[in-house]
Amino acid sequence: MVLAAGHDEASRELLTRPLGDATVVELAVATVRRVVDADRIVVVIAAGDTRLPALLGDDLTYVEQHEPLGTGEAARAAAAAVGRDVERVLVAYGDTPLLRPDSLRGLLNRHELKGADLSLLTAVVDATPEGYGRVVREDARIVAIAEPGDDVTPGPVPTGDGAVEINVGAYVAAPGLLFDELDAMAAAGEHRLTDLVRRVIARGKQITSHQIHDTDEVQGINTPAELAVAADIVLKRLFVPTKNTDTKIVFGTGGWRAVIGEGYTLANVRRLSQAIANETMRQGLEAKGVVIGGDRRFLSRDSAIAAAEVFAGNNIPVTLLPDDVPTPLVTFAAPYLGAAYGIIVTSSHNPPEWNGIKVFRQDGSLPLDDETDRYQDEANAMSVEDVITLDIDLARRAGVVTERTLTAPYVDAIEQIIDVDAVRGADLRVVVDPMYGTSQLTLGTILSDMRVPAEFIHEAHNPLFGGVAPAPDLQRLSTLIGMIREGAGRYGLGLATDGDSDRIGIVDETGEYVSSNDLLLLLYWYLHEVRGEKGGVVRNLATTHLLDRLAAHFGEESLEVKVGFKHVTAGMEKIGAVLGGESSGGLTIRGWILGKDGIFACALVVEMLARTGRTISELRTTIHEITGRLHTLEAGVPSTPEMRIAVPRRLEAEPLTHIGPYPVVSVSHLDGTKILLENDNWALLRFSGTEPVLRMFVEADSPEKATELLDWLRGFVTAGV
Known part of the structure; x- marks a missing residue:
């Protein structure tokens, strides 16, 4: 169940405020959707509230809390809708949208493995945030949740001197235990879910916890100021390098690139190939076929074959270039063969743990952003079952895949231009x-x-x-x-x-x-x-x-x-x-x-x-x-998520008039931020489209001035981050 009734109109209005690409409550429910099927989700709303069902959709179950007595009473309102025939109930909040699905999965998993009666999420923070209860332990066992004003001294926390362990506000319990205790609490005039923890402990039941280590997840939204903090966290997460939980295909300025074994997998190669094959058929270009090659990186040959199998499986002829080939040869090969697309498996100049794919159109040009967006979006929406393949050996025997060396035509074409x-x-x-x-x-x-x-x-x-x-x-x-x-x-x-x-x-x-x-x-x-x-x-x-x-x-x-x-x-x-x-x-x-x-x-x-x-x-x-002479310098620093937020915000909030003593003539936002000075001097800040790096470029009248400008940029991007 997701508790989204709020305690007053202001708190309910905050639930519908934008946060990133969605609203607060939509993000909270989206996290639960990734853990629990929609038809098993009950959302508790205020009596007469029509806004949340309109936002969240009609595939969820809604129940109304008629009096805003507290979180315990809100959970109790869902008793009939939840029923008592399920094994366990997960309770989450609509105003904590930054919880990650893995945190809820960890809580559910620990509850199951420990055979606990009640489990809760905790986090260790430097100071207790407003509205959160402290976890009280004795000999590492949870013995109470101390709300603000309670005269209870928390015991030692799992990590860190001077830190505080708090109750994040997500619970798992069997429905019988949960609703029996909530009924008893209502009779006793107790309406807080934290009181449930105390009562379960008093009955000698087993309580366990799952600790969150990303304290950004703790951020609740009860005020506009907290909403602003949450918005920064959402932005920061956009730029955090993804691990095994997110292997989406994302095109940058030079194709799709990713770390091998993380985003770069043969499964993703096949999905992207299927998306390009689909586009080929939509355009009626399948008879033209595609040309595919690979460079010398790990998995390049395997990837080229995997891609060839997908196009062959879609009845699209493939010219497969043997051995390793340069990217410009594939660029040349697409128009030379009249192919619908040229595809090269490469990660260009990236470090050796990377690989990727570049795609070229019929004329050998790179597709523009709207085209690559279509490829990646369609590929990312696919399941493995959506990919159609034909075994490479069978494809070769059938003549759908043919191998051809194009080194000689490529060299001949260069020598027709070069004297x-x-x-x-x-x-x-x-x-x-x-x-x-x-x-x-x-x-x-x-x-x-x-x-x-x-x-x-x-x-x-x-x-x-x-x-x-x-x-x-x-x-x-x-x-x-x-x-x-x-x-x-x-x-x-x-x-x-x-x-x-x-x-x-x-x-x-x-x-x-x-x-x-x-x-x-x-x-x-x-x-x-x-x-x-x-x-x-x-x-x-x-x-x-x-x-x-x-x-x-x-x-x-x-x-x-x-x-x-x-x-x-x-x-x-x-x-x-x-x-x-x-x-x-x-x-x-x-x-x-x-x-x-x-x-x-x-x-x-x-x-x-x-x-x-x-x-x-x-x-x-x-x-x-x-x-004349101008002198250039460039540098790069790792683009931390915090920097991705702070640098553009500072540039927007503090319009530049000078870089040091040098007056700014104009500022361009064509791509990043380019600061134009007098006499063709300039400085550029730009986040890379292929690597997690903030790039800095300068050009100036003298080496000393170039160094001065670059030092200024370094100081600007690191200040306050």
Whole structure:
């Protein structure tokens, strides 16, 4: 039973107030629904109350409490509706909506295993919240519940000196015991459920408890102030990394990613595949089939086969790419084969315990948010029985699944755009770090065709990626940098790609790491001035504003978009841009695939050096003479749930006029919060869409000012959290 009659009109009105996406009472009842079937739930309401039945639905049983005498009398009103033929009764409250289902399950389980007569939820807190009784123990046994004003000294609590153990207000008892005692209490003029505990103890019955350790669950709602506190808790829970109790599929900016064994399971791969198969059939595209591949991560091959079995089970032909493949090859394969979708099993640059899936449309572009929302929502609503599969061996024999290698067509397509002949004879030697990923076959073939001697490091199949996340940034390319520096002029360039080969990192001939921001400047200049490819440039909002300066110098348009390469390619189409990129190493050019491609980018950099006859460091000097210099820094901190709430709230409550001594020109909320200063200086706060991280980016006139801005951001996001 759920007690929701309230003690007055104000308390009843609070039950109907919004809390997150529902009302207070709806959340409380939703928790009970996850533990008890709806047809076994009795809700006690005030006499004549029509609001709660309208909110909660007609699949519950409602009984009225005619006089607001107390919680005991409210529970007694449900006696006839509950009956005495059930084994046990769970009593919960409509004004404690933050209880978790696992807490109620724990209470029920402990009651059963201990053979208790009465069981209750408790919590250990620093101070007794208003309205809660204290648990009194002797020799660890519960002997009483002390309400405010009672002259009882509680005994020692299970944990913590100076802490207080409280009665949370949920009970389990046999109906005979419960209602017999409630009748006796009514006759004696006692109307509090806590009096029930005292009477049961006096009869020598066994009482046990289940302790809640998340004290946020204790938050009751009896005042507007308590409702505001509860609202913050609900928001905080949205950002707590989920464990075994929640394995939903959630798309971020780069597909669906999750920790293997938690959210990432073969069951979820199959459910998502079924949702995409359903969408394929709704669009009438099943005859086009799908192309599926996987990278080198744990479970990637098994996942690709599991996905293939689902599409085959739905009569959708599958081209299954053998072995491990780069993500851009699948991006290329969808339009090359005319497939309805391209699917790659990868978690890109995430740490090795992660895996995920990226989905590409017929033209090789990433689906936008409304599309991925449909996939994930449909998949999450499915049960295992909703998934249709066909065994892979049978699917192969039937010809529904065929294996095909597309490395040669992909390489040929790159070499139709890259001037391979111009590179031959350029006397360029390179070192390549694929970071244990998937680029060595394709990139190695291209470099060989260019007659460029290449030494590969970290090319073995190692799903642990050497113990680091395979992201081609300064901190993870020390071996590559060291080889070039120790080579004393032997190498003209260092190239790196991330785990699924859609991002690039480069090191110049001196062993200096070249930021992706500078690389984009170099390539935009090269495409426009050397290759004669006119057009604007698109960057995400975390990427250098020097691109805008260079575009203005060329008389071309520049466009800023949200993070996520799907927004970059959409922006390129909008303005006819020649280049689109992001500071994290992703880029593509007009006429190539509608996704980022680290392999193509590496080939383009090699062509640039060969055709200009200049080194990276020489080219950077040329570009900076045009654009001037700006200095970028970035950092990330774990995005705690508290931070997810506090940072946006403080930004909203305290409109920024200055960052330190620097005046704010404007603030953009396109994606996160971007604070624009004078002279193309800026600072960005943005919660990652793929990892539980708050990212901070700055760009400033000097390294010292960039450090100053980044320090200010760090202080801002951690203050008061």
